[in-house]
Amino acid sequence: MLSPFAKQVHKLLRTVPKGRVTTYKELANAMDTKAFRAIGQVMRSNPNAPNTPCHRVVSANGTLGGFMGEKSGPKVLKKIRLLKKEGTLVHGNRVVDFNRKLYKFQNPNR
């Protein structure tokens, strides 16, 4: 069961074009909230994985943060590879040209 909050997160995430990334902060900002952690929690639960590219969400400093358990096994590497294919280059634990790939939501509040 997805809470409206989670649903909103997914929605915003889907609005992010491929080859682009976003940050928890932006998401929270777009939702007019400050619960970055809550978002992370929802992601960790991974409600609808294929529809919710959590890997497309990164920390504000451009690092992946701790996706699938911090160390991110080969699985995430694979995802990163896919991401790379899409246009999001991830170097090690960081997004290349993060500030350039960062997608900012259009929030009337800002």
Added chain:
DNA sequence: AGAGCACTGATCC
């Protein structure tokens, strides 16, 4: 009801 979390910003050292 309580603890935890995939964060971030500010403060402390």
Added chain:
DNA sequence: GGATCAGTGCTCT
């Protein structure tokens, strides 16, 4: 410059 504290809202146990 790095480490720790505090704030925040939601999910899980």
